[in-house]
């Protein structure tokens with residue numbers, strides 16, 4: 566891995582300190598880049614394995630999921646600025662502006678801003694005890710509340726809600742229900758037969774699964790202190806709940822790219838060429854937000870679609 570050369574004043578700025586941001590920074594050093602690398606992350610912790618949050622939800626310690634050992638950033642001389650958000654990009658002036666008003670100039674910029682959990686607008690979604698899972702802080706909050714909960718309801722029938730149901734049901738036997746809007750969990754991704762096996766597995770773990778219930782039309786009821794007390798399905802059926810975990814997909818953090826005027830693709834991602842270069846040759850995009858040419862079809866796709874399209 567290359568060492569930083571103080572004489573090399575070229576500065577790479579990376580917005581987003583998740584898996585994509587980290588890998589870009591590390592790959593630059595591995596590819597003998599000796600200039601300055603600044604990563605700006607609005608999370609307060611060094612990059613961790615986000616994919617494990619749902620797999621270790623009930624018992625895992627998020628602080629142990631780091632993607633690199635402590636000291637790695639110093640060794641690689643990567644300046645990770647934690648707890649800062651990039652508010653805007655001035656492409657003519659080649660600077661990014663942070664939400665605290667300060668600016669950082671760049672020679673090349675990488676956007677790796679990922680996504681956030683889609684927050685459903687159902688009445689009561691803002692009650693205490695209704696959670697969405699995307700960050701280490703979310704995992705810790707859900708884990709702590711699950712310890713005290715008597716009735717846990719997982720809303721959604723996709724990847725994350727299935728993993729959340731499986732994980733919580735094994736730890737909190739008989740306390741977990743799942744509400745999904747298809748015939749079987751994950752039907753849209755894997756089809757009926759595989760989904761039916763998953764349904765059996767959830768039930769074997771002690772979860773009660775409510776199928777064909779439109780998750781967008783349910784609502785949450787609360788008590789006078791604003792704590793969730795139940796999930797009301799669209800047919801009026803009420804499930805007791807003191808913890809609700811909603812898995813309703815993600816929304817891409819592409820506002821920055823859009824407001825900077827970069828080309829976007831119809832799939833919602835930031836358009837890139839095969840070198841992950843956006844419509845501005847000084848700006849690159851990677852990770853969840855990037856829409857890059859598929860080597861199968863030549864059309865631009867996002868990684869999420871590529872993974873789920875594999876046989």
Ligand SMILES: Cc1cc2nc3c(=O)[nH]c(=O)nc-3n(C[C@H](O)[C@H](O)[C@H](O)COP(=O)(O)OP(=O)(O)OC[C@H]3O[C@@H](n4cnc5c(N)ncnc54)[C@H](O)[C@@H]3O)c2cc1C
Pocket residue numbers: 580581582583584585586605606607608615616617618619649650651652677678679680681698699700725818821851852853854872
């Ligand atoms: C619970 C869970 C389980 C998952 N399981 C799997 C799995 O099994 N397999 C799989 O392939 N994928 C899985 N995923 C998806 C996987 O985590 C993502 O594909 C991956 O994290 C994308 O990496 P990224 O770096 O593009 O984005 P992220 O990991 O989302 O990182 C982006 C970072 O940028 C930050 N950021 C955003 N905007 C700004 C800004 N303006 N300024 C500064 N920082 C900003 C964000 O806060 C975040 O820290 C899972 C996701 C979750 C939430």
